[in-house]
Amino acid sequence: MATDTAVRFAVEPVTAEFQGADLGDARRTKRLVRLAGQLAEVPGRSFPKSLVNAGDLEAGYRFFGNEHVSAEAISAPHRERAWARGSQSDWLLSLEDTTEMRFTGGTQRAGLGRLMNDGQGFYLHTSLLVALDEGADRPIPLGVVDYEILVRGERGPKRPWREEYADPNKESLRWMRLMTRVDEAADAHLASVIHVADREACKYELLAERAEQQRRFIIRVRGPFLDRAVRGPARRASFVRVVDLSPRVTDSSGGRSARNTRAGRQATLTFQSCPVTLKRPKHVAKERAPEMQLNVVEVREQNAPAGFEPVSWVLVTTESIASDDDVLRVVDAYRARWMIEEYFKALKTGCAFETRQLDSLGSLETALAVFIPIAWQMLLLRGVVRDAPATPPEQVLGPRLLILLVALAAPGVNIWGMKLSKKPTAREVLYAVARMGGHLPNNGPPGWLTIRRGLDDLYALDQAAQMLGFPRCDQS
Helix, strand or coil, X not given: CHHHHHHHCCCCCHHHHCCCCCCCXXXXXXXXHHHXXXXXXXXXXXXXXXXXXXXXXXXXXXXXXXXXXXXXHHHHHHHHHHHHHCCCCCCEEEEEEEEEEEEXXXXXXXXXXXXXXXXXXXXXXXXXXXXCCCCCCCCEEEEEEEEEEECCCCCCCCCCHHHHHHCCCCHHHHHHHXXXXXXXXXXXXXXXEEEEECHHHCCHHHHHHHHHCCCEEEEECCHHHHCXXXXXXXXXXXXXXXXXXXXXXXXXXXXXXXXXXXXXXXXXXXXXXXXXXXECCCCCCCCCCCEEEEEEEEEEEECCCCCCCCCEEEEEECCCCCCHHHHHHHHHHHHCCXXXXXXXXXXXXXXXXXXXXCCEHHHHHHHHHHHHHHHHHHHHHHHHHHHCCCCCHXXXXXXXHHHHHHHHCCCCCCCCCCCCCCCCCHHHHHHHHHHHCCCCHXXXXXXXXXXXXXXXXXXXXXXXXXXXXXXXXXXX
């Protein structure tokens, strides 16, 4: 699959994602490209460590605080390139989810709002465009095509539920707003997308609006959601599937009590599907259709180990369920949803976004627009490294750091136990960097934290060598 990725579009320097941004002044665009390149070299480093030149650091802070620089303008080239990358895909998925951005410190930053369990920050609601091609083992991340920042105000008095439900600014409407914008962008690019979301998007109003507009979706629903549905004939799929379930920890925000911790394991899944007719609930406005016809795919784990909660997914979809292949396609599309969670980890852990010392919501929004494509490329490269071992190592590290890494892995120098061949692959390079960051070879693929730590140490060694007068490795 990753070979297909390399054939379909080259993994270019991340600075390409910012070229052509219309910031009202060519000098601002030039500054943006330079800034993005510096931050992308070691994404998890603080601004003072990434922008070591005093002039660059000052210019970077001025850029983030410039009221004439909009996050929308910064993001525009990346969004266009994401749609272009998806132009040859069989299936385009818009993976949608919300994550919390929490900023610590005693000083209240201007414009930030309250979070669960106290703290200050905002919520980031995102659409990650992904290609799921015929016969592909894994989805390919194409880029972030839309996002929305939500800031909660101070807690007010509890309102009657009817008043809450009718509030045009209620948070739950973010799902409908984002899906509408993504559909409009897809139409403009002559593309068709399937919205993929978890149970938080399970709202009759949302499903009815998407269905009325003949939009496509695969959404996991809550247990009681189908209690009043009229089910058609059920069909059990003629196959089972063994999948790897990753370990899971409780969401640190405290907002997803349903997500209990679990250890990683293999699970054998069975599948059943049927058409359903959903009746409009009494509390839903009458302008919504009184009923709608959708398809349901139910996924159950067979013979779950003792002490483990069995996998149980109920998915509602506009997609066909006429054959086993159709059902499997729906399930594979929903399983791709894990990629947006990995993307959030790349942004929060790999890029250390929540540690950024900026003093206002506006400056954080500008910085976020810069880091969004950087985090996307980190996610893409990790997939390419995993699936295409022949990928050139220069796609993981620049030439200077690559030469230094090879030198540090030489016999007699290698205190980390890194393993590099004479002509290392991108996979070897990534694992060597993670080994510097504390990754143990027997622990599976490296995570964002060990990669970030390894990059930070490698970059620090390069800077120290230059300060002591040693020539840069790429200039020797």
